[in-house]
Amino acid sequence: MYEQSQTAPSDLDLLKNSSLTSILQTEIEKIILSGEFGPGERLNEKALATRFSVSRGPVREACRALAERGLVKLIPNRGVFIREITKSEAAELYDVRAALFGTACRLTAERITDQELADLRVLLARMDAVAYRRDIDEYYPINLEFHNSVAKYARNNTLMQAYRECVEKLHLFRARGLIHGGGFEVSNKEHRQIVEAFAVRDALKSFEAGYQHVQEGKIRILMSGEGPRAKQPPAGPRN
Amino acid sequence: MYEQSQTAPSDLDLLKNSSLTSILQTEIEKIILSGEFGPGERLNEKALATRFSVSRGPVREACRALAERGLVKLIPNRGVFIREITKSEAAELYDVRAALFGTACRLTAERITDQELADLRVLLARMDAVAYRRDIDEYYPINLEFHNSVAKYARNNTLMQAYRECVEKLHLFRARGLIHGGGFEVSNKEHRQIVEAFAVRDALKSFEAGYQHVQEGKIRILMSGEGPRAKQPPAGPRN
DNA sequence: CCGTATTTGTCCGTATGTATG
DNA sequence: ACATACATACGGACAAATACG
Numbered sequence: 001m002y003e004q005s006q007t008a009p010s011d012l013d014l015l016k017n018s019s020l021t022s023i024l025q026t027e028i029e030k031i032i033l034s035g036e037f038g039p040g041e042r043l044n045e046k047a048l049a050t051r052f053s054v055s056r057g058p059v060r061e062a063c064r065a066l067a068e069r070g071l072v073k074l075i076p077n078r079g080v081f082i083r084e085i086t087k088s089e090a091a092e093l094y095d096v097r098a099a100l101f102g103t104a105c106r107l108t109a110e111r112i113t114d115q116e117l118a119d120l121r122v123l124l125a126r127m128d129a130v131a132y133r134r135d136i137d138e139y140y141p142i143n144l145e146f147h148n149s150v151a152k153y154a155r156n157n158t159l160m161q162a163y164r165e166c167v168e169k170l171h172l173f174r175a176r177g178l179i180h181g182g183g184f185e186v187s188n189k190e191h192r193q194i195v196e197a198f199a200v201r202d203a204l205k206s207f208e209a210g211y212q213h214v215q216e217g218k219i220r221i222l223m224s225g226e227g228p229r230a231k232q233p234p235a236g237p238r239n
Numbered sequence: 240m241y242e243q244s245q246t247a248p249s250d251l252d253l254l255k256n257s258s259l260t261s262i263l264q265t266e267i268e269k270i271i272l273s274g275e276f277g278p279g280e281r282l283n284e285k286a287l288a289t290r291f292s293v294s295r296g297p298v299r300e301a302c303r304a305l306a307e308r309g310l311v312k313l314i315p316n317r318g319v320f321i322r323e324i325t326k327s328e329a330a331e332l333y334d335v336r337a338a339l340f341g342t343a344c345r346l347t348a349e350r351i352t353d354q355e356l357a358d359l360r361v362l363l364a365r366m367d368a369v370a371y372r373r374d375i376d377e378y379y380p381i382n383l384e385f386h387n388s389v390a391k392y393a394r395n396n397t398l399m400q401a402y403r404e405c406v407e408k409l410h411l412f413r414a415r416g417l418i419h420g421g422g423f424e425v426s427n428k429e430h431r432q433i434v435e436a437f438a439v440r441d442a443l444k445s446f447e448a449g450y451q452h453v454q455e456g457k458i459r460i461l462m463s464g465e466g467p468r469a470k471q472p473p474a475g476p477r478n
Numbered sequence: 479c480c481g482t483a484t485t486t487g488t489c490c491g492t493a494t495g496t497a498t499g
Numbered sequence: 500a501c502a503t504a505c506a507t508a509c510g511g512a513c514a515a516a517t518a519c520g
Contacts, residue, residue, distance in 0.1 A: 018315060019313075019315040019316075019486095019487075020487075020488075021303065021487085022315075044506080045506075045507070046506075046507095054488080054489090055488055055489040055490075056489085056490090056507090057296065057487085057488060057489065057490090058487085058488070058489095060296075060300060060507090060508090061299060061300050061303045062303075064260065064300040064301075064303045064304045065303045065304060065306065065307040066307075067304070068303075068304040068305075068307040068308050069307050074258075076257060076258040076261075076495090076507085076508085077258075077494080077495050077496060077506085077507060077508075078495090078496070078497095078506085078507080079506070079507065089397065092395045092396060092397035092398060093397055095342060095346065095395055095397075095398055096339070096342070096395075096397055096398050096401055098342065099338045099339055099341070099342035099398070100335070100338055100339075102338070102342075103334060103335070103337070103338035103341075103450075107334065156331045156334055156335075157331060158328065158331035158332055158334075158335055159331060159334055159335050159338070162335055162401070204447070208443070211342075258507095258508075259508075259509070260508090260509095283485080284485075284486070285484095285485075285486090293509080293510085294508095294509055294510040294511070295486090295510085295511090296508080296509060296510070296511095297508080297509070297510095299486090299487090315486085315487085315516095316485085316486060316487075316515080316516050316517060317485090317486080317516090317517070317518095318485070318486065
């Protein structure tokens with residue numbers, strides 16, 4: 001029998017998780033985030049299966065995983081739909097993101113090395129440079145790297161993963177067209193406050209700076225446009 | 240064609256998600272949290288299928304979802320294992336939980352009604368009563384209700400769900416036997432600080448009280464026992 | 479080190495439920 | 500309102516990989 005001979009796997013073999021389902025999960029995720037299908041649109045199982053030249057089984061499993069992750073929504077007997085993020089849900093997500101990023105900042109403040117601090121300052125300078133030219137295509141990736149670096153320096157993988165998931169879900173909203181464009185300088189000023197809090201290793205101040213930075217992003221979203229009108233489905237599964 | 244005729248589903252029909260897979264997901268989750276299978280142990284797909292008198296398809300889908308949720312771990316060609324939470328992972332989870340609960344407290348402080356405040360005080364009194372008798376079986380559910388109430392009063396479903404998931408994952412660790420038993424009075428004293436911060440609607444103070452309360456729980460865990468020895472798997476999939 | 483048994487991975491067929499004309 | 504077409508849900512079977520003797 002198996003009993004105790006079956007033990008938990010090491011963390012390493014998760015990386016080369018080369019099952020067909022996990023590959024599909026990644027691919028479908030890419031499709032979703034690429035915006036090929038708009039929010040609310042339906043994904044056809046068979047179409048996906050033929051597209052990747054596989055059977056529907058792995059596709060279903062991959063979709064089930066993505067549903068749990070909040071990227072798609074599964075309706076019994078109707079199929080899988082790209083998750084629609086309403087404005088209020090986006091606002092909720094921003095609060096969660098603020099909680100996680102703020103805490104990442106707090107932990108980072110307690111653990112950051114001088115080298116890491118210097119690296120962050122480099123990113124600040126680079127953002128200042130491109131912000132001056134109002135180049136959002138240049139600014140965005142550096143901004144992303146800044147946030148990811150902070151999350152990394154917190155040395156808490158669980159926290160970082162939760163943060164990434166949160167950001168990913170918000171991409172579904174951003175894809176709707178409501179991109180928080182403006183505010184380079186003000187954004188980078190907030191970044192600077194975070195780094196300064198790191199420099200003096202002030203945990204609470206770092207938290208608050210990170211928390212408020214995300215909250216500012218939320219406010220920009222909420223102020224822009226009217227957001228998606230809550231278009232009612234023609235008919236949910238009535239039973 | 241489908242085009243726009245297919246719109247996103249309303250939030251309501253998620254509740255009666257009566258597909259076989261989602262039922263299995265709930266059932267298997269119950270099995271895991273009940274401790275019927277210890278952490279690291281393997282779940283046999285066919286055994287689960289016959290147990291619930293269903294095919295392996297829905298079982299596999301349910302397990303995929305649980306894997307994404309972090310309750311089980313899927314290893315290609317080897318199967319599904321109950322997730323093993325090491326002490327360091329538990330510590331990381333506590334930081335995340337602290338972030339979420341602290342933020343829930345912060346939001347609650349901004350939105351709590353007098354009635355809700357009164358309800359919390361009732362829970363405090365009840366916990367004091369059972370703490371006096373050192374009755375952990377009585378204390379635990381009230382303690383749980385207190386935390387859930389606070390999470391609810393924050394009026395942020397996304398946050399609450401993330402918090403619940405976090406707590407659920409920590410149950411996998413608690414199930415190992417390292418229950419944070421002691422400290423009734425000190426715990427309820429922290430509860431009282433949270434409620435007092437609510438009473439004066441101090442957001443930052445509420446956050447810090449909630450954050451530190453969870454952190455205290457973390458410290459109790461870390462201090463207890465040596466934690467699970469990292470028993471190495473006999474052989475990972477070598478390829 | 480090799481053969482066998484068991485388990486997982488994948489695919490396909492049928493039934494049921496939903497949307498459309 | 501009814502019938503038709505189509506997509507999903509589930510079950511079962513075959514192939515591949517792994518574990519054990």
